[in-house]
Amino acid sequence: xxxxxxxxxxxHIYVExxxxxxxxxxxxxxxxxxxxxxxxxxxxTEICPANASFEVRFDPDVIAPDAMMDRIKELEHKAExxxxxxxxxxxxxxxxxxxxxxHETLMRFRERHQDPxxxxxxxxxxxNGYDSVEAFIExxxxxxxxxxxxxxxxxxxxxxQLVEREKxxxxxxxxxxxxxxxxxxxxxxxxxSCIYSVRGAGGYQMFGITPMPIFDPEQEVSYLKDFMVFFKxxxxxxxxxxxxxxxxxxxxxxxxxxxxxxIAEVEFDLxxxxxxxxxxxxxxxxxxxDA
Amino acid sequence: xxxKIVKPGLATSIQDLGRPGYxxxxxxxxxxxxxxxxxxxxxxxxxxxxxxxxxxxxMGPEITFTADASVAVTGGAMPITVDGExxxxxxxxxxxxxQTLSFGFLTGGARIYIAVSGGIATEPALGSRSTxxxxxxxxxxxxxxxxxxxxxxxxxPLVEEGRTVPADLRRxxxxxxELRVLTGLYWYRLTEKSGQAFFDDTWTVAPEADRMGYRFxxxxxxxxxxxxxxxxxxxxPSNIVDGCYSYGxxxxxxxxxxxxxxxxxxxxxxxxxxxxxxxxxxDLIGQLQPNTPVxxxxxxxxxxxxxxxxxxxxxxxxxxxxV
Numbered sequence: 056x057x058x059x060x061x062x063x064x065x066x067h068i069y070v071e072x073x074x075x076x077x078x079x080x081x082x083x084x085x086x087x088x089x090x091x092x093x094x095x096x097x098x099x100t101e102i103c104p105a106n107a108s109f110e111v112r113f114d115p116d117v118i119a120p121d122a123m124m125d126r127i128k129e130l131e132h133k134a135e136x137x138x139x140x141x142x143x144x145x146x147x148x149x150x151x152x153x154x155x156x157x158h159e160t161l162m163r164f165r166e167r168h169q170d171p172x173x174x175x176x177x178x179x180x181x182x183n184g185y186d187s188v189e190a191f192i193e194x195x196x197x198x199x200x201x202x203x204x205x206x207x208x209x210x211x212x213x214x215x216q217l218v219e220r221e222k223x224x225x226x227x228x229x230x231x232x233x234x235x236x237x238x239x240x241x242x243x244x245x246x247x248s249c250i251y252s253v254r255g256a257g258g259y260q261m262f263g264i265t266p267m268p269i270f271d272p273e274q275e276v277s278y279l280k281d282f283m284v285f286f287k288x289x290x291x292x293x294x295x296x297x298x299x300x301x302x303x304x305x306x307x308x309x310x311x312x313x314x315x316x317x318i319a320e321v322e323f324d325l326x327x328x329x330x331x332x333x334x335x336x337x338x339x340x341x342x343x344x345d346a
Numbered sequence: 347x348x349x350k351i352v353k354p355g356l357a358t359s360i361q362d363l364g365r366p367g368y369x370x371x372x373x374x375x376x377x378x379x380x381x382x383x384x385x386x387x388x389x390x391x392x393x394x395x396x397x398x399x400x401x402x403x404x405m406g407p408e409i410t411f412t413a414d415a416s417v418a419v420t421g422g423a424m425p426i427t428v429d430g431e432x433x434x435x436x437x438x439x440x441x442x443x444x445q446t447l448s449f450g451f452l453t454g455g456a457r458i459y460i461a462v463s464g465g466i467a468t469e470p471a472l473g474s475r476s477t478x479x480x481x482x483x484x485x486x487x488x489x490x491x492x493x494x495x496x497x498x499x500x501x502x503p504l505v506e507e508g509r510t511v512p513a514d515l516r517r518x519x520x521x522x523x524e525l526r527v528l529t530g531l532y533w534y535r536l537t538e539k540s541g542q543a544f545f546d547d548t549w550t551v552a553p554e555a556d557r558m559g560y561r562f563x564x565x566x567x568x569x570x571x572x573x574x575x576x577x578x579x580x581x582x583p584s585n586i587v588d589g590c591y592s593y594g595x596x597x598x599x600x601x602x603x604x605x606x607x608x609x610x611x612x613x614x615x616x617x618x619x620x621x622x623x624x625x626x627x628x629d630l631i632g633q634l635q636p637n638t639p640v641x642x643x644x645x646x647x648x649x650x651x652x653x654x655x656x657x658x659x660x661x662x663x664x665x666x667x668x669v
Contacts (some may be wrong), residue, residue: 064625077579104590105590110589119651128636205371209372209481287371
């Protein structure tokens, strides 16, 4: 891993742990950003972990940029030797694949797509070598995902699948971004999945939709009363395919304030995961079944 | 008292100095695009500098007051009238109960700041009244102001009329506007020739210029150093593995039109950034109209910090004049 440090103007320091995505790079960037938080450096205003990098914003009137840079570099060694373990949670997210709303939207923006002849899922399945959309959806939801970054817009999670590099699904973004994406669309771009937290522009392929809100500025949704944003980096997600009837049922529960997402507390250990991915994932998903 | 919105203008929003601390969740700092203008407007009417004001872009609103208040308008140049009587910009004046504040056509800059004594008193969200429409957060019900809105204003004594910011302490962009840039971030992705061209070319502000970011056009397309794209980055040479963006950072999707992220920035994404506009010049961007010619000027860190100190000294002078 080649950690690269750069200033972003006079108020930011950008640290790229690796230029390519991997769980190792994610873990180091998360531990380094945690180390910066724990160091309580005066003048730091924002600490933003990302997939394989992180950024610190600071007030150069309080701490000089070169002093800030030195403080962060000092923490690299500590983070590299930190245990790659995380106490986190696994969350089941219901997804209605091939739903009518994302389908209507993808048809509306077909001229911006690489392959206007089919749907986003037809395209994704084909270029990843799957015989059918169903087989692709199976690969997408059967193994869990890591929230490797929260951002872009309010509370939007980027997710990275917990499988070997050769099993990673890769799909390019739209040729030109859409001006509209339904709220709670489950999307895909590069090697990342995402959930659009709000309605708006977007360039990720659209696979389906979840009835479960993940951002609520009014904080009326039962499980968002403490904070308006649901996800944080390090969360683990298991997609659960649902049909229209279940989608409608969950939506109604959400509106009545009666929906509770299925969540289990779990430990994630990168070395144990790397040693036996399928076995480790099976245990993660078991925890969910007991929740 | 309340401000009755007769006409909202084009995109008028409630802004203060923003809500730092939530960028890691994709919620941007927000706040006034031209922070110096907002601070000055507040000082003119006797408010704390971080009080919420109205920020209007390109076109002013029309507002009827329900009680007497002191008002100041700073930032861009726009004729100001109260029941048809002309008023000066960057200068305090009184609007009486029942009177209507309105504006003529913009003659300079891009955004005006309307401060009212007592300050706008909507409910803060995450510590700020700034409007973030994408997240339906802050402002008036999470959105820009609309016709018929009644915006609450706090109670405060009136100040004398005619308090003014001297002309040499009002800052605006020249033409071409010069924006100073610290290179870095993914600067190494550009060829040396292409990096030089970015600073040699004159760009113009594109119509896609808003609180999230300003787009520029007219310069030569970028040339990238050839490489095999890293896993997870995407196929285009302008792509990276999605990372965090800096405020003021300059991304060039597809290598064609640079975008400078501003106060309502998206917090991250998959485009390379070649560096960032220095903090001292961020206010100037907020006063750029589409089609304005712009030169990016390369500076080093010591110059960026000196520019920041100069701007702070200017703010201190305004405080000496008014507080």
